[in-house]
Amino acid sequence: MYQEIQPESADPERAKPDGEPVAPERGPNGPALSTVALTIPADRDQVVLVRSVAAHIGVRLGLTVEELTDLRLAVDEACGVFLLSPDFGGLGEALDCRFEELPGDDGAAGTLVVTVSAPVGPTLGPDEDDIGWIMLGALVDELTWRTENGLGTVRLVKLLAGREV
Amino acid sequence: MYQEIQPESADPERAKPDGEPVAPERGPNGPALSTVALTIPADRDQVVLVRSVAAHIGVRLGLTVEELTDLRLAVDEACGVFLLSPDFGGLGEALDCRFEELPGDDGAAGTLVVTVSAPVGPTLGPDEDDIGWIMLGALVDELTWRTENGLGTVRLVKLLAGREV
Amino acid sequence: MDRFSVSAGESGTGRFVVSVRGELDLAAAERLWMELEPLIVPEAVVVLDGTEMTFLDSSGLRVLLQAAKRASASKAVFRLVAPQPPVQRVLELAGTAGFLDTRDDVQSALAG
Amino acid sequence: MDRFSVSAGESGTGRFVVSVRGELDLAAAERLWMELEPLIVPEAVVVLDGTEMTFLDSSGLRVLLQAAKRASASKAVFRLVAPQPPVQRVLELAGTAGFLDTRDDVQSALAG
Ligand SMILES: Nc1ncnc2c1ncn2[C@@H]1O[C@H](COP(=O)(O)OP(=O)(O)O)[C@@H](O)[C@H]1O
Ligand SMILES: Nc1ncnc2c1ncn2[C@@H]1O[C@H](COP(=O)(O)OP(=O)(O)O)[C@@H](O)[C@H]1O
Numbered sequence: 272m273y274q275e276i277q278p279e280s281a282d283p284e285r286a287k288p289d290g291e292p293v294a295p296e297r298g299p300n301g302p303a304l305s306t307v308a309l310t311i312p313a314d315r316d317q318v319v320l321v322r323s324v325a326a327h328i329g330v331r332l333g334l335t336v337e338e339l340t341d342l343r344l345a346v347d348e349a350c351g352v353f354l355l356s357p358d359f360g361g362l363g364e365a366l367d368c369r370f371e372e373l374p375g376d377d378g379a380a381g382t383l384v385v386t387v388s389a390p391v392g393p394t395l396g397p398d399e400d401d402i403g404w405i406m407l408g409a410l411v412d413e414l415t416w417r418t419e420n421g422l423g424t425v426r427l428v429k430l431l432a433g434r435e436v
Numbered sequence: 437m438y439q440e441i442q443p444e445s446a447d448p449e450r451a452k453p454d455g456e457p458v459a460p461e462r463g464p465n466g467p468a469l470s471t472v473a474l475t476i477p478a479d480r481d482q483v484v485l486v487r488s489v490a491a492h493i494g495v496r497l498g499l500t501v502e503e504l505t506d507l508r509l510a511v512d513e514a515c516g517v518f519l520l521s522p523d524f525g526g527l528g529e530a531l532d533c534r535f536e537e538l539p540g541d542d543g544a545a546g547t548l549v550v551t552v553s554a555p556v557g558p559t560l561g562p563d564e565d566d567i568g569w570i571m572l573g574a575l576v577d578e579l580t581w582r583t584e585n586g587l588g589t590v591r592l593v594k595l596l597a598g599r600e601v
Numbered sequence: 602m603d604r605f606s607v608s609a610g611e612s613g614t615g616r617f618v619v620s621v622r623g624e625l626d627l628a629a630a631e632r633l634w635m636e637l638e639p640l641i642v643p644e645a646v647v648v649l650d651g652t653e654m655t656f657l658d659s660s661g662l663r664v665l666l667q668a669a670k671r672a673s674a675s676k677a678v679f680r681l682v683a684p685q686p687p688v689q690r691v692l693e694l695a696g697t698a699g700f701l702d703t704r705d706d707v708q709s710a711l712a713g
Numbered sequence: 714m715d716r717f718s719v720s721a722g723e724s725g726t727g728r729f730v731v732s733v734r735g736e737l738d739l740a741a742a743e744r745l746w747m748e749l750e751p752l753i754v755p756e757a758v759v760v761l762d763g764t765e766m767t768f769l770d771s772s773g774l775r776v777l778l779q780a781a782k783r784a785s786a787s788k789a790v791f792r793l794v795a796p797q798p799p800v801q802r803v804l805e806l807a808g809t810a811g812f813l814d815t816r817d818d819v820q821s822a823l824a825g
Contacts (some may be wrong), residue, residue, distance in 0.1 A: 286748045306530075307485060315740035316496060319716060320472060322738075322768075323488050330604070331481060347770045361567040365471075381825050403771030406806045407822065443749070477639035484604060505687045512658045517626050520660065542660075568659030571694045 303371040304381070313364040313389065313408070318350045321368050325385065328370050332383060332431055342383075342429065345410040348403045349387040349425040352416070358395040364387065372431075380432040382412075391423035478554060482516050483515045486562070490550065493535050496597055497548060507548075508592065510559040513572040514590040516580070521549045521570070522558040530554065533565040537596075545597040547577075556588035586587040607636050612648075616634045616711055620650040625688075634664045641679060648710040651683035652691035656659035657691045669701055678702070680710040717741040719748050728758045728823055734765040737773035737800075746776045753783045753791060759823040763824035769803045781813055790814070792822040 309324050311317040325346040329339045348365055353359050371384045397404040397416050408414045413428035456537050474489050476482040490511040494504045515531055518524050536549045562569040573579045578593035604624040612618050625633060638645050649665065651657075657665075665681060670711045672679035680702045683689065692701065704710035716729075717735040724730050729752045735744060766786045769777075777793060779823070784791035792814045795801065804813065816822035 277803065305477050305479070305482075306475075306809070307477070307482065307491070308473070310471075310473040311471050312472070314470070315738075317470075318739060319736070320492050323492055324474070324485055327485050327488055335799075340802055343768070344770060344799070344803065347768075351772060352797075354739060365822060376511055386558065402770070402774065406771060409806055435817055482627075483627060501686075502690075508656070509658060509687070510693065512626060512656075516658065516660060518626060564660070567631055567662065567695055569657060571691070574694050594650070 280428065301372055305372040307370040309351075309368045310365050311368070313366055315354050318347055318354070321346045321350055321366075321387075324368070325356050328383070330371075336433065338429075341410045343408055345427055345429075346362060346385055348407040348410070349385065352386070352397050353368070353391070353395070353423070355390045356395050358392055360390060360392075375431075377432065380430045380431050383429045383431060385427045385429070386424050388422055388424040391418060392421075392422050393418075395423055397425070430435060450553045454490070455457070469540055470537040472535040474532050474533045474535075476529055476533070478497060478525065482517050483512055483519070485582075486511050486515055486531075486552075489533070490535065493537075493548070497537065503594075504510060508593055510572055510575040510594075511550055511552070513568045513575070514550065516568050516591050518552070518554045518560070518561050521560050523557055525555060540596075545595045548594045548596060550594070551589050552587040554586055555586050556583060557586075558583075558590055563589070605632070605649055607633055609636055609640065612711060615644055616646045616648075616710070618648045618650050618707060620653075620672065622653045624656035625651075625654055625664075626656060626658045627660035629658040630664045633661070634667065637664070637668050638671070641668060641677050643676045645672075645675075645677040646680070646711065647672065647677065648680045648704075648707055650707050650710075651681065652687070652707070654683055654688055655685050655686075657683070657688040659691075659695075662691055662695055662697070666697065666700055667683060680704050682707050682710050714783065714812075717744070719745055721752065724761070724825070725821060726754055728760075730760045730762050730819060730823070732762040732765075736768035737754055737763075737766055737776075738768060738770045739772035742772040742776045746779065749776070749780050753780060753787055753789050755788045757784075757787075758792070759784065759789065759795065759821065760792045760816075760819055761809040762819050762822075763797070763800060764819070765797075766795055766800055767797050769795070769800040771803075771807075774803055774809070775806055778809065778812055792816050794819050794822050 287338045292389060293375065307324065309321060311320055321414050322343045326339050329342045334342065346368070354368060367388045371385060373382045376379045396418065411427040412430045415426045417424050438536060472489065472493060481518045487508045491504050491562055499507065501563045511533070518531060523548050533551045538547045538549060541548045561583065576592040577595045580591045582591065584587050602687070603623065605625065606622050608618060619640065621633065621638055624637045636643055637647065637649070647668070649668070668679045682704055683692070684705070692703065715739070716733065717737065719731060719733050721729055721731045731748055731752065733745065749759065759780070761780070780791045794816055795804070796817070804815065
C-alpha cells in the first residue's frame with residue numbers, strides 16, 4: 272500500500288478551470304490511442320456507470336479477471352473521494368471521468384490513465400488515512416491528487432504490462 | 437415503424453459547432469433531472485460502452501426487460517448511423533452520446549432523450565430505406581436527424597410512462 | 602472473455618454448424634461473414650447456431666440476410682437458430698420471417 | 714433488477730441473518746446500516762450473508778467494521794459470510810482479518 276500526493280504545480284496542462292475539454296494526454300510515443308470520457312451527475316447511484324465503463328475498457332485491453340476487479344474498485348474509490356466528502360458540492364455538480372490508453376516507449380508497456388475530476392473547494396481532498404484512499408493506492412501503479420483553479424482531480428495509472436495496446 | 441426528419445432549423449440551441457458542452461435541455465417542467473454524457477472514439481469496438489451505459493440508465497429508470505432490450509438496440513443503431521457510413525470521418529473522430537432524463541408536465545410522463553452526435557460532411561445522414569434506421573424508428577417514441585454547423589445528431593426520445601422519474 | 606466468438610464445424614458431409622456466442626453487432630458482423638461465406642456452396646447445409654447469441658443489430662442482420670441470399674442463389678441451405686429474446690426482437694422488427702429460415706434448435710435445423 | 718437488495722430474517726431467538734445481494738457500494742452502504750443497526754443488541758448473533766454480494770467498496774466495508782465494533786461494544790456477535798472474489802479482495806487489501814469474524818457459510822456462522 273502506498274500513496275503519493277503530487278504538488279499542485281505538477282502537470283499544469285491537464286486541468287482546465289472552465290470545464291473545456293482537456294487535451295488528450297501524450298505518452299512517450301504520441302497522443303492517446305483511445306480516450307473515453309464519461310460525465311455523470313454527482314450522485315452515488317450513478318457510480319455504477321463508471322465501474323461498468325472501466326470494466327468494459329479493461330476487457331478490451333485484455334486485463335485479467337483480477338485486474339478487472341481491481342480497476343472497478345479503483346474507479347469506484349476515486350469517485351468516492353468526491354462523493355463521500357462532506358465538503359463536496361453535491362447533486363448540482365458532475366463528475367468527469369476520462370479513460371486514456373497511452374502507448375509506451377518502443378516495446379515498453381502502455382498505460383491506462385484514469386482521471387476523475389470535479390469542482391472542489393479549497394478544503395476538499397483525499398484523507399491519507401482513509402481506508403478508501405489507502406486501498407486505492409494499493410490497486411494502481413500510480414495515484415495522484417491535484418487541485419487547480421477549483422478543479423480537483425484523482426489520477427490513476429495502470430501499467431498494461433505484456434499486452435498489445 | 438415511422439421516421440421523422442426535422443429540418444435543420446429546428447431547435448437551434450442544441451447543437452454547438454465547436455464541441456463545447458451543450459446546455460442541458462429543458463423539459464416543460466425545467467432542466468434535465470439527470471444528464472450523463474459519454475464520448476467514445478469512432479470505433480465499432482467501443483459501441484458496447486454506449487449500450488451498457490444505456491442499459492444501466494434504463495435499469496435506474498425502472499424500464500422493463502423488453503424496454504431495456506429496445507433501448508440497447510436503439511442506441512446501437514444510432515451509433516451505426518455514423519460508424520456504418522462510408523462518408524464518416526473514421527477513427528480520428530469521436531461520438532458524443534448524451535442521456536438526459538427530463539421531467540414531464542405535472543403528472544405526465546417524463547422522457548429519456550438520447551442524442552448521438554459527431555462531425556459530419558454534408559452528405560452524411562441516415563438512409564430512410566435502411567433497415568437499421570427503420571428499426572430505430574420503431575424502437576423509440578420520437579426519432580430525428582439533424583445536421584448543423586458540421587455536426588450531425590441522431591436524437592431519440594423514449595417516454596417514461598407511468599414511472600417516477 | 603471476448604464479447605463475440607464464432608466457430609465452425611462439419612456435422613456430416615456438406616453440413617456445417619457455425620456457432621455464434623455473444624453480441625453480433627457492427628463490430629462483429631464482418632468476422633461472421635468471413636466465416637460463413639466460404640461454406641455456402643452448392644448443396645451445402647449451413648446452420649447458424651445462435652443459441653448463445655445475446656444481441657443482434659442491423660449490421661449482424663444484414664450478414665444473416667446476405668447468407669440467406671447467397672444460399673438461395675447457390676442452391677445451398679442456410680438456417681438460423683436464434684432463441685434469445687433480444688435477437689428475436691430484431692427478427693420481428695425487421696419482418697424477416699419470409700427471408701430467414703429459422704428453426705427451434707440445431708437438431709431440427711440440420712434435419713430435413 | 715435492483716443492483717442491491719438487503720433483507721433480514723430471524724433464525725432462532727436472537728439469531729438474525731441479514732442477506733445482501735448485489736453491489737454493496739457507496740450508494741447502498743447507508744441502507745445496510747439502517748437494516749443492521751437495530752439488530753445488534755446484547756446477546757444477539759447477527760450474520761451478514763453475503764453469498765451473493767458481488768462487490769464491496771470502502772463505504773460498504775466501513776459499515777461492516779462499524780457493525781463489528783457495535784457488536785463488540787454490545788456483547789453481541791457479528792459475523793460475515795462473503796465468498797465472492799471481489800469482496801475477498803477488499804477484505805484482504807484492507808487487512809480486516811483481525812476486525813471481522815468471517816465464516817465460510819451461514820450454517821457455521823450461526824453455530825458456535
Ligand atoms: N470480475 C469480473 N470477471 C469477469 N468479467 C468481468 C468482471 N467484471 C467485469 N467483467 C466484464 O466486464 C464487462 C462489464 O462488466 P460489469 O462491470 O459487471 O458491467 P455491467 O454492470 O455493465 O454488467 C462485462 O463484459 C463483464 O464480462
Ligand atoms: N435484456 C436485459 N435483461 C435484463 N437486464 C438487462 C438486460 N440488458 C441489460 N440489463 C441490465 O443492465 C445492466 C447493464 O447491462 P449490459 O448492457 O448487459 O451491460 P454490460 O455489458 O455492462 O454487462 C445490467 O445491470 C443488467 O442487469
